[in-house]
Amino acid sequence: MPTEEQVLPETLQELNKPECHDEEYDMVYHKPHTMVDVHMHYCPGCAHSLVHKLIMEVVEEMDIQEQTIGVAPVGCSVFAYDYMDIDMQEAAHGRACAVATGIKRLMPEKYVFTYQGDGDLAAIGIGETLHAINRGENILIVFMNNAVYGMTSGQMAPTTLPGMHTTTSPDGRDVSYYGAPIKVSELMAQLPGAIYVTRQAVNSANGVRRTKKALQNAFKYQQLKKGTCLVEIIGNCPSNWKMTPLEASKFIDEEMVKTFPLGDIKVPKAAETNNA
Amino acid sequence: MAEYKLMKGNEALAEAAIQAGCDAYFGYPITPQSEVLEYLAREMPKYDRIVMQAESEVASINMVYGAAGAGFRTMTTSSSPGISLMQEGISYMAGAELPCLIVNVNRAGPGLGTIQPGQGDYFQSVKGGGHGDYKLIVLAPASVQEMADMVFLGFDLADKYRNPVLMLSDGAIGQMMEKVQFKPYDRPVVDKSSWATTGKPKTRKRNYITSLFIQPERMEEHNLKLEEKFKLIRENEVRFEEINTADAEYLFVAYGLSARICQKAMDIAREKGIRIGLFRPITLYPYPYARLNELASQVRMMLSVELNSGQMVEDVRLAVNGKVPVEFYGKMGGMMPTPEDIVHHLETLIQFHHAN
Ligand SMILES: Cc1ncc(C[n+]2csc(CCOP(=O)(O)OP(=O)(O)O)c2C)c(N)n1
Ligand code: SF4
Ligand SMILES: [Mg+2]
Numbered sequence: 005m006p007t008e009e010q011v012l013p014e015t016l017q018e019l020n021k022p023e024c025h026d027e028e029y030d031m032v033y034h035k036p037h038t039m040v041d042v043h044m045h046y047c048p049g050c051a052h053s054l055v056h057k058l059i060m061e062v063v064e065e066m067d068i069q070e071q072t073i074g075v076a077p078v079g080c081s082v083f084a085y086d087y088m089d090i091d092m093q094e095a096a097h098g099r100a101c102a103v104a105t106g107i108k109r110l111m112p113e114k115y116v117f118t119y120q121g122d123g124d125l126a127a128i129g130i131g132e133t134l135h136a137i138n139r140g141e142n143i144l145i146v147f148m149n150n151a152v153y154g155m156t157s158g159q160m161a162p163t164t165l166p167g168m169h170t171t172t173s174p175d176g177r178d179v180s181y182y183g184a185p186i187k188v189s190e191l192m193a194q195l196p197g198a199i200y201v202t203r204q205a206v207n208s209a210n211g212v213r214r215t216k217k218a219l220q221n222a223f224k225y226q227q228l229k230k231g232t233c234l235v236e237i238i239g240n241c242p243s244n245w246k247m248t249p250l251e252a253s254k255f256i257d258e259e260m261v262k263t264f265p266l267g268d269i270k271v272p273k274a275a276e277t278n279n280a
Numbered sequence: 281m282a283e284y285k286l287m288k289g290n291e292a293l294a295e296a297a298i299q300a301g302c303d304a305y306f307g308y309p310i311t312p313q314s315e316v317l318e319y320l321a322r323e324m325p326k327y328d329r330i331v332m333q334a335e336s337e338v339a340s341i342n343m344v345y346g347a348a349g350a351g352f353r354t355m356t357t358s359s360s361p362g363i364s365l366m367q368e369g370i371s372y373m374a375g376a377e378l379p380c381l382i383v384n385v386n387r388a389g390p391g392l393g394t395i396q397p398g399q400g401d402y403f404q405s406v407k408g409g410g411h412g413d414y415k416l417i418v419l420a421p422a423s424v425q426e427m428a429d430m431v432f433l434g435f436d437l438a439d440k441y442r443n444p445v446l447m448l449s450d451g452a453i454g455q456m457m458e459k460v461q462f463k464p465y466d467r468p469v470v471d472k473s474s475w476a477t478t479g480k481p482k483t484r485k486r487n488y489i490t491s492l493f494i495q496p497e498r499m500e501e502h503n504l505k506l507e508e509k510f511k512l513i514r515e516n517e518v519r520f521e522e523i524n525t526a527d528a529e530y531l532f533v534a535y536g537l538s539a540r541i542c543q544k545a546m547d548i549a550r551e552k553g554i555r556i557g558l559f560r561p562i563t564l565y566p567y568p569y570a571r572l573n574e575l576a577s578q579v580r581m582m583l584s585v586e587l588n589s590g591q592m593v594e595d596v597r598l599a600v601n602g603k604v605p606v607e608f609y610g611k612m613g614g615m616m617p618t619p620e621d622i623v624h625h626l627e628t629l630i631q632f633h634h635a636n
Binding site for chain 2: 040069070071072073075082083085088089090091092093094095096099102103104105106107109110111114131132135
């Protein structure tokens with residue numbers, strides 16, 4: 005019970021804000037200033053919040069906040085514009101790459117990225133994605149593959165693993181009925197328009213570091229104007245996988261990577277990256 | 281005085297887009313409007329503008345969304361099946377309050393239908409088409425000249441109200457050749473910096489384009505804001521043309537191509553001593569309800585002539601509100617009524633109403 009002398013914080017927001025007294029402590033780490041200082045709606049252990057932060061760290065470090073425009077289509081991360089302190093456009097389900105094309109073609113000097121889920125990119129929006137990459141749009145596609153439709157509560161996605169239980173594949177994904185999971189990155193890497201394709205995961209400290217490096221590369225490669233960068237990130241969705249965050253991390257290492265092996269799939273030729 | 285040129289409606293439209301300062305065009309081939317994309321593919325690069333053949337109409341409208349959201353003057357065109365595909369994107373643009381010009385060179389349907397002209401997309405254009413509560417400003421050209429003029433008007437209205445504008449033309453006006461004149465154009469200055477996503481400088485808050493308002497209270501607030509805007513549009517943007525209405529006892533109501541045919545029918549009927557006028561809505565949204573209601577106090581009957589099964593006639597009846605009989609005459613499937621057909625139908629109706 006608070007005593008009368010205690011000043012109560014006005015809002016929960018204020019109550020939960022970590023305190024930092026710059027004069028008394030050396031700040032060794034802080035959230036990037038390119039992020040809006042609010043609570044996120046993502047579930048505990050969700051990859052979206054972490055990857056938002058990584059992207060915004062890169063934007064801050066490269067000092068390109070003023071030149072960066074993001075596109076977030078429908079999916080759990082449709083609210084990305086509430087968190088990323090940059091100009092952004094929400095897109096219809098699946099259409100992020102078309103929207104990004106519209107932005108980038110008119111403003112070729114800006115950095116444009118999409119942030120798409122696997123339902124969004126690999127199901128309803130695979131056409132727009134493939135054609136944008138085939139045209140070699142100078143955009144970055146951040147592809148959050150969590151093997152389910154997160155936002156609509158865990159239905160099967162084109163990336164759902166064989167045998168994986170979802171609300172619409174209650175007995176496990178039957179490959180003879182629905183086909184095998186689409187390996188988007190391997191598929192898109194075939195297109196000459198793709199210059200950089202890599203698959204990473206953020207379920208370990210090393211994975212986070214590698215993912216950040218991939219995002220840094222991808223933003224830099226945009227300056228080359230040589231084509232599309234696709235950074236696939238295996239994302240944890242503990243809520244719909246019906247796991248604890250730790251179990252979800254383990255599931256990525258033990259199951260997801262069997263279908264979706266991590267690492268670079270296509271990297272630009274050395275000559276092309278010289279001036280990046 | 282600007283010189284006259286002989287042009288197809290679709291080409292006049294494309295040329296007007298260039299002269300109106302259209303920064304970007306995204307489209308997909310479909311008859312009877314492919315000339316627009318072809319013309320712009322040839323001409324836009326000369327002005328350093330963006331022209332792109334998209335992979336589908338779904339992609340086109342979403343490219344328009346992106347470019348418009350970044351503050352650019354943007355257009356797409358298509359014909360009926362393609363416009364159907366765009367409906368989700370159009371609804372998003374209306375929700376996110378993005379200005380753009382969409383042109384439907386209407387062909388007869390449903391389904392794949394035929395490539396011949398039709399007016400079967402009236403309901404889709406003025407009553408919604410896509411999901412949710414929104415309105416498009418809908419302009420209906422009746423000549424090649426108007427197909428050009430309405431590009432300038434359409435872009436300006438889109439910017440003024442931050443709303444998509446739809447030009448509802450048809451395959452005949454798009455394909456026919458007429459003389460057209462491009463008048464000097466004064467583009468209104470519009471400041472889009474408070475919302476366009478051009479990259480956030482330190483000096484302002486971030487701009488974001490969205491049609492998402494997850495809390496019902498916020499959604500309702502946004503709906504009410506949009507309704508205010510549509511009210512303003514209804515109050516200020518009604519456009520129509522009247523011919524021979526001063527002494528009219530009967531009235532044709534028709535838009536676009538059917539208005540052209542009615543004009544001829546009117547001449548024939550007047551020669552026969554029937555005092556008939558023509559009322560041509562130029563804006564289909566906002567619809568000229570008030571003026572039609574006034575005219576209903578003067579005439580004895582109205583005849584809505586359309587190239588469909590009877591769509592606009594419902595709005596005429598709403599306007600007239602039972603004051604006088606409102607009849608319908610139409611042809612479908614890309615078939616055209618002749619002026620004589622229309623006059624014959626008119627005479628039969630007059631006799632019928634006289635007998636009753
Ligand atoms: C046209 C359309 N169809 C369906 C939906 C419903 N819907 C919203 S998000 C979503 C799937 C999202 O899954 P994913 O892209 O994998 O993103 P996640 O939430 O998993 O991050 C669906 C089907 C929609 N918004 N629009
Ligand atoms: S449902 Fe899954 S993807 Fe969505 S916020 Fe929760 S954990 Fe993240
Ligand atoms: Mg998903």
